[in-house]
Amino acid sequence: MRLADFLPYRIAVLAEQSSQCIAQVYAERFGLTRDEWRVLANLADGTWKRTAQLLEEGALEKMQVSRATQRMERNGLIERKHDAEDRRGWLMRLTPEGVGLYRKMVPIVLAREAFLLEALDEDERRTLDDVLRKLEQRARQLVRQG
Amino acid sequence: MRLADFLPYRIAVLAEQSSQCIAQVYAERFGLTRDEWRVLANLADGTWKRTAQLLEEGALEKMQVSRATQRMERNGLIERKHDAEDRRGWLMRLTPEGVGLYRKMVPIVLAREAFLLEALDEDERRTLDDVLRKLEQRARQLVRQG
């Protein structure tokens, strides 16, 4: 076995690099944590969302969402109100400031994604899409069964 | 922009899952850290290696290699000796115990990799290989230029 050819290792190394590409934007230029960035991106459609939705859509834990959203509320990026239908939970959406921040960030991170994808031709992009989906599904299955 | 379609996010989520597949083996069953696992795998060819080689081949920092190798030496997995040609540095290789541990782990982690790859056909595997290489190169370039 050669570590350099081992798929989980290669994916981990690529993820480290490509995550850092994006972290240079949200963290270094805009002072967000990764979790805050994921919440921001998930709320960008302007709707009210519950914590549970942000968990799922951002691949985060409830504690991470709790802390990220509290900090974002303090920083004026989101507003929160109790869910009238279930007062244990919260509904959250971006403030105008949050929307403004998002709009500043999006073109930059999309340009970075585009730069990565420029290396690939049409076929490769399509295949990559399928492959990521399939691998993720299998990996999830493997983790579950232990 | 939809986060769920955003390439760096998708790679990060996949990496989390697929790394956990392997961590369940090296960490939960064999009590190694990720760094120790990478060092073990890199020394598996039986040769003496310097710290600098382990850095490169394992995508680690010198501090991480320093700590991992110290702990592995205490645990009897590797032996270290000063490099006669440059006594600032060390040469390291697996002990018979280290080799034995590696041999127990390899079939298990390779079976897990194989399970992931079963989801892909020949074409997809070949494309994935190229795509990972290209994306990593681009991501590295992007990180460097900031």
Add this chain to the structure above:
DNA sequence: TATTGTTATACTCTATAACTATA
């Protein structure tokens, strides 16, 4: 009694830089 989200705590990782020994 179970669920949603919060808080507390301990633990691991990471990043930075100071340090030593050799070169």
Add this chain to the structure above:
DNA sequence: TATAGTTATAGAGTATAACAATA
């Protein structure tokens, strides 16, 4: 003076579980 590797330390991130409010 520069380099290889070590140590120290502080900060960030992670995991676990206990907890309050509500269902």
